[in-house]
Amino acid sequence: MTALSALRLPRSPVLVVPALVALLVLSALVAVTIGSADLSLGTVVRAVFARDDVPLLTEHIVWQLRLPRIAGAALVGAGLALSGAVVQTLTRNALADPYLLGISGGASVGAVLVIVLGVGVTTLGGQLAVSLAAFAGAVLALALVLALATGRSGALPPGRTVLAGVAVGQLAYAVTSFVVLSSGDSDAARRVLRWTVGSLAGTRWDAVAVAAVVVGVLGAVVLAGSRALDAFAFGDRAASSLGVPVEVTRWVLYGTVALLTGAMVALAGSIGFVGLVVPHAVRLVLGPLHRRLLPVAALVGAVFLLWADTLARTLLGDTEVPIGVLTAFVGVPLFVVLLRRERSRS
Amino acid sequence: MTLQVEGATWAAGGRTVVDGVGFTVPTGGVTGLLGPNGSGKTSLLRGVARLSRLSGGSVRLDGDDVLALPRRALARRVAVMEQDAGTELDLTVADVVGLGRTPHRSLVAAESDADRAAVARAMDRAGVTGLAHRSWPTLSGGERQRVQLARALAQEPELLVLDEPTNHLDVAAQLQLMRLVREIGVTTLAALHDLTLAARFCDELVVLQHGRVAAAGPVAEVLTPRLLADVWGVRGQLVDSPFGDGPLVAIASGP
Numbered sequence: 001m002t003a004l005s006a007l008r009l010p011r012s013p014v015l016v017v018p019a020l021v022a023l024l025v026l027s028a029l030v031a032v033t034i035g036s037a038d039l040s041l042g043t044v045v046r047a048v049f050a051r052d053d054v055p056l057l058t059e060h061i062v063w064q065l066r067l068p069r070i071a072g073a074a075l076v077g078a079g080l081a082l083s084g085a086v087v088q089t090l091t092r093n094a095l096a097d098p099y100l101l102g103i104s105g106g107a108s109v110g111a112v113l114v115i116v117l118g119v120g121v122t123t124l125g126g127q128l129a130v131s132l133a134a135f136a137g138a139v140l141a142l143a144l145v146l147a148l149a150t151g152r153s154g155a156l157p158p159g160r161t162v163l164a165g166v167a168v169g170q171l172a173y174a175v176t177s178f179v180v181l182s183s184g185d186s187d188a189a190r191r192v193l194r195w196t197v198g199s200l201a202g203t204r205w206d207a208v209a210v211a212a213v214v215v216g217v218l219g220a221v222v223l224a225g226s227r228a229l230d231a232f233a234f235g236d237r238a239a240s241s242l243g244v245p246v247e248v249t250r251w252v253l254y255g256t257v258a259l260l261t262g263a264m265v266a267l268a269g270s271i272g273f274v275g276l277v278v279p280h281a282v283r284l285v286l287g288p289l290h291r292r293l294l295p296v297a298a299l300v301g302a303v304f305l306l307w308a309d310t311l312a313r314t315l316l317g318d319t320e321v322p323i324g325v326l327t328a329f330v331g332v333p334l335f336v337v338l339l340r341r342e343r344s345r346s
Numbered sequence: 347m348t349l350q351v352e353g354a355t356w357a358a359g360g361r362t363v364v365d366g367v368g369f370t371v372p373t374g375g376v377t378g379l380l381g382p383n384g385s386g387k388t389s390l391l392r393g394v395a396r397l398s399r400l401s402g403g404s405v406r407l408d409g410d411d412v413l414a415l416p417r418r419a420l421a422r423r424v425a426v427m428e429q430d431a432g433t434e435l436d437l438t439v440a441d442v443v444g445l446g447r448t449p450h451r452s453l454v455a456a457e458s459d460a461d462r463a464a465v466a467r468a469m470d471r472a473g474v475t476g477l478a479h480r481s482w483p484t485l486s487g488g489e490r491q492r493v494q495l496a497r498a499l500a501q502e503p504e505l506l507v508l509d510e511p512t513n514h515l516d517v518a519a520q521l522q523l524m525r526l527v528r529e530i531g532v533t534t535l536a537a538l539h540d541l542t543l544a545a546r547f548c549d550e551l552v553v554l555q556h557g558r559v560a561a562a563g564p565v566a567e568v569l570t571p572r573l574l575a576d577v578w579g580v581r582g583q584l585v586d587s588p589f590g591d592g593p594l595v596a597i598a599s600g601p
Binding site: 092094224225227228230231233234235237238240241242243244245283284287288289 | 392395396397417418419420421422424425426428431432433434435436437438441442445446448449451453454501
């Protein structure tokens with residue numbers, strides 16, 4: 001048996017899931033201590049679990065500044081990892097990520113219309129307008145992809161879906177570039193770029209609450225699809241012969257993933273690599289069955305993005321490092337290690 | 347369990363591939379579906395198992411209309427082994443066999459004791475228990491087909507539909523698989539290319555030519571020199587095996 005088999009954890013999530021939940025909670029508490037105001041773990045635990053026992057300023061830092069951002073990061077990480085896992089299975093493409101299907105492109109178009117042209121800013125306020133426009137753009141883009149990919153019978157062949165996603169993504173990129181370049185606003189490009197690489201700065205509890213509901217509800221839908229997703233292992237006909245309604249499953253899960261990814265992008269911009277690397281890494285360790293893969297990928301994604309965001313807000317003192325840059329810096333080497341390990345195995 | 351097919355028709359791209367095919371698969375028996383390449387075997391099997399939609403005709407399982415059954419209910423009664431089914435995924439043998447329980451579970455129900463027992467029984471019957479923890483990509487062709495058979499058995503079906511299950515297998519693996527199919531005792535409809543395998547392991551044969559039934563019935567009545575000449579264009583006949591264990595199909599090397 002090879003290195004990876006030895007590394008393979010018990011293939012039942014029974015032990016892995018509670019361990020990761022504990023790691024997530026611990027990570028959150030430790031991450032709260034880190035920042036320009038140095039807090040001890042004891043202070044943080046008291047501030048979180050016995051709110052009256054700490055100075056007002058500490059309580060404000062913990063509850064209003066750091067915790068919502070940490071919770072937001074964890075939720076976005078979970079949402080993107082879940083979306084990535086599902087898209088990889090449905091498109092039968094290990095290199096797929098949640099943005100493959102034009103979702104991030106569509107979200108960018110929406111965000112750029114607000115950031116550069118100011119659409120809707122006066123009525124909704126800047127941040128909310130950007131979020132809503134990004135969400136709408138993401139969902140519209142995926143709807144367009146699915147409409148282009150579907151045949152008369154309503155079938156969604158994986159190859160055509162990926163191609164349609166690439167086409168719509170390119171179109172969205174063209175629109176975004178055109179709007180930015182033709183605006184004559186040199187600062188616009190910077191703001192758009194900053195939005196594109198993603199950020200969780202300024203995350204507030206109301207946004208976290210929305211994200212929690214979205215990840216909870218849509219995550220439950222995705223988890224309920226575990227068995228159907230497993231049945232796709234040997235292809236569409238095999239899934240069909242196991243009693244799975246192939247096209248209904250595809251439409252429902254693509255739709256769910258679009259809403260989920262759209263909401264995550266609306267909250268934090270299109271943070272890359274989480275949706276690609278995390279499901280892939282979990283699959284290499286735990287195997288591809290979704291009832292193990294999905295919950296574990298969600299938790300690993302949460303822990304991963306939580307720490308990436310903690311680094312993003314602290315690495316350079318008061319200057320934010322774009323989180324998308326960090327996820328790529330951490331994600332790419334991790335990915336290379338996993339790929340090499342897999343190659344040595346096959 | 348008896349399978350009755352009547353007037354099965356399937357067309358693709360303006361070409362009628364399966365043209366009014368009717369036959370019966372008797373309970374507990376193994377029925378071989380024979381025919382040259384392109385005669386419609388695979389299309390017929392897919393139509394029968396409702397993996398594609400027949401444009402006409404009826405398929406009945408003990409009188410129940412297969413074309414009207416809910417898909418999950420159908421998957422609990424009919425299991426399919428497709429030609430060269432494969433995956434890139436690093437699934438273990440136990441995982442693959444476990445997929446056979448899909449139609450028996452609701453979306454959210456956890457694996458039950460009945461599921462685990464059915465998987466263990468299926469692996470035992472197909473002789474793959476020793477492979478349970480092996481990864482799919484590491485299996486040989488013969489092992490893969492036996493694992494697929496175990497997966498099909500885990501569905502606890504009344505009817506097995508096999509599409510060229512011995513394709514690409516070496517001769518020992520071919521015999522091993524066909525012996526297994528016989529021993530299992532589940533009513534089976536199997537498309538086969540090898541006439542001798544068909545003659546030795548099937549009770550009845552259905553021969554397709556250009557999407558129509560050219561002959562059907564017991565092996566000795568179907569595989570006549572006349573039929574071999576008409577359908578495959580070869581000179582051949584059934585002969586007794588020198589080992590005294592059933593018929594062989596002898597084929598002349600020239601016309």
